[in-house]
Amino acid sequence: MKIALFVTCVNDLVFPGTGKAVVRILERLGHTVEFPVGQGCCGQMHANSGYRAEALPLVRNFVQTFDPYDAVVAPSGSCVAMVRDSYPRLVPGSASVAGRTYELSELLVDVLGVTDVGAVFPHRVTYHPTCHGLRMLRLGERPRALLRAVRGLELIELPGAEECCGFGGTFAMKNAGVSAAMLADKCGAIVDTGAEYVAAVDNSCLAHIGGGLSRRTASAQAIHYAEILATTPP
Structure with missing residues (x-):
């Protein structure tokens, strides 16, 4: 399975450790994770604020960037919700990529069938x-x-x-x-x-x-x- 990390803007700019954590989890489970450098913002802030025209190029870039992958994983429920719920309505032909985009827990539990990832956190x-x-x-x-x-x-x-x-x-x-x-x-x-x-x-x-x-x-x-x-x- 070809898995791509969509790190999202907030994580890329402010919380890069979260994106690295996703990669460590999946690599520990035996998967290779790629980071497509062409990725950018998903357009959520633009679309939610009424700037549909400004969001469309971002949506098209996402679809083009992640189309080659079997699964796209993101450590952000809000960005994944944007992709899955809004993309098919904004850009015809985006439903396939949107349907292969998962929040981390969905990928782990539903796709990979895993709940125990071998973590230890005594708190x-x-x-x-x-x-x-x-x-x-x-x-x-x-x-x-x-x-x-x-x-x-x-x-x-x-x-x-x-x-x-x-x-x-x-x-x-x-x-x-x-x-x-x-x-x-x-x-x-x-x-x-x-x-x-x-x-x-x-x-x-x-x-x-x-x-x-x-x-x-x-x-x-x-x-x-x-x-x-x-x-x-x-």
Whole structure:
């Protein structure tokens, strides 16, 4: 199987360790992962903000870049949701590539049939299901199943887990007051669990949550779940 990594803008520019974690996980499982250098933005921010014409060249570039691969994996529920849900409506002929684009947990659980990736992470962790992963991709228990299989990890249920953290891309900028109130609720729930880490499938949401936790001087840290799955004994 030819697998390509779509790293996404946020990870490429701010959280490159997450993309590297995805590669380490898949290579540990015996797969080769390629990184097509022609990749760019998926166009989500443009399309979601009403700039359809500006999004179209980005969509076409994605389709052209990733068409040669059997599977495209991305550590971002929101970007994968953009590709799978919006691409077929924006560009005719993109459905095939869109259907082969997976969020990491989908590729591991549904395509490769794996839940135990050999990770070790001896910490208390709670999991926040981000909106795109929860409501558009319907990831369900896949990320939790992967986390439960990590040796030494104690997975703690997050109260009000399905409530949005308040990020929502440009929503956090255009509706800062509402966003801040939603973030306060989410951070309070995380702190109440006593977890050392809060994991999720989107670093954009984790950056928002991590900032809120930091301002509260909370001990809990935000971490992409791929980085947990990539951790092995020293």
